[in-house]
Amino acid sequence: MHRPHAARRQHLLNQIGAGIALLPTAPEAVRNADCNYPYRPDSYFLHLTGFSEPEAVLLLDGRSGKSVLFCRERNPEMEIWDGFRHGPDGAREAFGFDEAYPLSEMDERVPELLDGCERLWWPLGRHGAFDRRVNGWLDAVRRRAHAGRRPPAHYGDLCSLLDEMRMVKDEAEIELLRRAGEISAAGHVQAMRAARPGLYEYQLEAELLHAFVRRGARQPAYESIVAAGANACTLHYVANDALIADGELVLIDAGCEWQGYAGDITRTFPANGRFSGPQRDVYEIVLAAELAGIDAVRPGAAWNAPGDAALAVLARGLLDLGLLSGTVDGVIESGAYRRFYMHGVGHMIGLDVHDVGLRKQGDEWRRYRPGMCTTVEPGLYIRAAADVPEAFHNIGVRIEDDVLVTADGNEVYTAAAPKTIDEIEALMRGEQT
Numbered sequence: 001m002h003r004p005h006a007a008r009r010q011h012l013l014n015q016i017g018a019g020i021a022l023l024p025t026a027p028e029a030v031r032n033a034d035c036n037y038p039y040r041p042d043s044y045f046l047h048l049t050g051f052s053e054p055e056a057v058l059l060l061d062g063r064s065g066k067s068v069l070f071c072r073e074r075n076p077e078m079e080i081w082d083g084f085r086h087g088p089d090g091a092r093e094a095f096g097f098d099e100a101y102p103l104s105e106m107d108e109r110v111p112e113l114l115d116g117c118e119r120l121w122w123p124l125g126r127h128g129a130f131d132r133r134v135n136g137w138l139d140a141v142r143r144r145a146h147a148g149r150r151p152p153a154h155y156g157d158l159c160s161l162l163d164e165m166r167m168v169k170d171e172a173e174i175e176l177l178r179r180a181g182e183i184s185a186a187g188h189v190q191a192m193r194a195a196r197p198g199l200y201e202y203q204l205e206a207e208l209l210h211a212f213v214r215r216g217a218r219q220p221a222y223e224s225i226v227a228a229g230a231n232a233c234t235l236h237y238v239a240n241d242a243l244i245a246d247g248e249l250v251l252i253d254a255g256c257e258w259q260g261y262a263g264d265i266t267r268t269f270p271a272n273g274r275f276s277g278p279q280r281d282v283y284e285i286v287l288a289a290e291l292a293g294i295d296a297v298r299p300g301a302a303w304n305a306p307g308d309a310a311l312a313v314l315a316r317g318l319l320d321l322g323l324l325s326g327t328v329d330g331v332i333e334s335g336a337y338r339r340f341y342m343h344g345v346g347h348m349i350g351l352d353v354h355d356v357g358l359r360k361q362g363d364e365w366r367r368y369r370p371g372m373c374t375t376v377e378p379g380l381y382i383r384a385a386a387d388v389p390e391a392f393h394n395i396g397v398r399i400e401d402d403v404l405v406t407a408d409g410n411e412v413y414t415a416a417a418p419k420t421i422d423e424i425e426a427l428m429r430g431e432q433t
Contacts, residue, residue, distance in 0.1 A: 003164060004172035005050045006096045011165060012048065013060050019119035021060040021158050028054045038219065043351035044123070044162050046260050047230060051095050053085060055103060056062045066098040070109075073102045074089075111140040119150040123159050130370045144226040159356075166350055168371040173350065176261040178413045179371055180217070180394060181402050184255040184263030185416035187211035187355060191226075192418070193426050197246035197271045201226040204252065205240050212256040221262035221353045228271060233381040235343060244271045249279055251396050262353040264375050265414050266400035273428035275421055278391040282380055285399045286315030289378040290419075293345050297410045298336025302365040307345035309380040311377065314341050317380070323388065326376035340382055346375040349402055372405045414425050 012021060026042040041052050048060055051069065059068040074087035088100035114120065114137060122134055141151040148227060169177065187208040194207045205226045212220065218274060227237040228244040232251035248271050255263030268283065271277070275283060293310035315331040318324040318340060324331050331337050348355035350373060359366055368374075379398030384387060399419055405410040417423050 003096070004170055005048060006067075007170070008048050008060075008165065009060060013062055013065055013067070014061065015161055016062040016119070016121055019062045019121055019156075020113060020117045020152070021058075021062075021121040022134065022416045023048065023058045023060075023158060024127055025049075025051070025054060025056045027127075027129075040219075041260070043260070043356075044159065044166075047162065047166055047351055049095060049097075050257075051086075051091060053091075057103070057147050059110065059212075061328070061332070064118070067096075069095070069097045069100040070103050070106050071100065083148060086373050107137070107140075109182065110137045112301065114151060115144075115149045115246065117152045119154040119156055121156045121158040121161065124157040126159065139287055142191035157356065163356040163358070166355065167348065168369055169350060169373055169404075170371070173261065174373075176259050176370070177263075177350065177402070177404070178260035180221070180256055180261045180263070181216045181414040182416060183212055183217045183258055184221075184265045187213065187254060187256065187413050188252060188265055188267050188389065188417040190250055191252055192267070192269055192424065193430075195244070195250060195269065195271055195273075195428065197244055201228055201231070201242050201244060201250075202241040204244075205254075206249065208252070208254050215256075217256035217258050219257045221255045221257040221264060225252065225266075226254070227396065229328065230285050230394035230396075232268070232398075233383050233394060234396075235381070246272050246357055247276065249395060249397065251398055253398065253400065258395075260351050261357075262349055262351070263414065264349055264353050264400065265417050266377055266379075266398045267417055267419060267424075268397045268399060269424045269428065273425060275425070279397075280380065280421060282317075282392065282395050283320060283397050285314060285321070285420065286378055286380055286399050287421075289313035289317070290376055290399045290401070293376040293378060294401065294410065294412060295404060297368060297376065299368055299370055299405060299407065299409075301368050303359045303368065305374055306374075310345045310376070311337065311341070314378055314380065322394070323382065323392065340380050341378065342381070343379070346377050346400075349373050349375055368405045370405050370407045374403050374405070375400055376403055 011054035025045040029037045031037045056071040071091050092100035138151050141149050190211040191204045191207045205224050225240045226240045228250045229248035231237045250271050251268045253266040289310040292313050293306035296309040315328045315337050348357050352407040377400030382392045383397045400411050402414045418427050
């Protein structure tokens with residue numbers, strides 16, 4: 001069951017040589033008073049362990065090749081209140097660690113392991129409390145220098161290694177991402193079917209959450225955006241409390257989290273089920289830009305290729321609509337398009353919705369490799385203004401899909417959410433099941 005996690009740990013062990021890596025999971029977070037937020041493990045920790053309980057630390061020892069977990073002990077009394085705990089023995093068996101110990105033994109065991117280690121890796125500066133604890137373990141070794149103990153002479157940021165690992169997904173991760181995409185698409189379909197003028201935005205949000213949870217995805221991957229009319233021109237609108245009026249477009253940017261992996265889809269559709277002429281014109285430009293961006297996602301292509309392809313289509317469209325003047329090259333070079341399109345075309349996606357990984361390596365754009373997953377999400381946001389024709393006022397359109405780079409091109413694994421005008425209108429008429 002946990003072979004992918006063991007393989008990832010081995011891959012990291014191969015990279016750290018004779019060093020040691022330490023990685024804590026996320027702490028629990030207080031929501032208010034004595035209530036915590038729903039717990040979610042740290043993404044790096046989840047990637048390497050699959051272990052979802054709080055209060056745990058992974059140690060990888062490159063000299064022995066062992067993976068060691070420190071975690072909470074079994075506690076029958078607390079388990080009555082808060083649920084099952086694996087405990088060290090159960091975690092070792094269930095998750096394939098070589099060794100596992102109670103958290104209470106860390107202060108004794110970790111300094112012993114650090115003695116003589118050449119390099120120590122941990123998430124430098126990411127967790128203040130853990131940084132202080134690591135410094136305490138290092139000091140414990142230094143204090144025994146007179147007895148021949150030797151602390152690590154070099155330190156490294158563990159996240160720099162893990163970011164590179166996480167950028168290219170293995171087969172287990174790809175299957176989880178596909179499922180996250182399927183469930184996220186089902187949520188968008190349910191919201192489109194339920195939509196009509198006179199509802200509140202949060203009522204469509206409820207449709208999304210219902211579709212997610214009934215399929216086993218208990219949490220959204222991020223705070224859902226359900227934006228009607230002018231609200232769709234606010235990129236990260238999350239109030240979701242406005243009344244949806246007849247004739248407005250509704251932009252929904254939402255995705256579920258499935259076993260830690262994120263879905264991220266945006267669809268825009270008419271509240272009454274029928275695009276007006278100006279809405280149709282803007283929508284077709286954004287859809288053409290998205291398709292051009294997706295077509296540019298392929299092995300060996302530079303990271304910026306989808307963005308450049310989509311931007312060329314958007315710039316041409318803004319000229320054709322009369323919202324800008326000049327030439328496509330001029331609009332792009334001057335940045336005039338940013339009035340209506342002010343964000344990039346996408347981001348990596350995985351355990352985090354905005355997943356890890358540098359887009360540039362030095363001065364060079366990173367090249368896509370099979371197993372990378374990215375979003376493609378162009379948009380146009382036309383706010384009301386004196387120099388904008390009234391027919392286009394407050395039209396906000398964004399279309400987003402999740403795209404896997406394959407050996408010979410790409411796979412759009414969120415395609416089950418309709419996005420052509422004909423498909424959307426047919427679905428909202430009840431003609432699609």
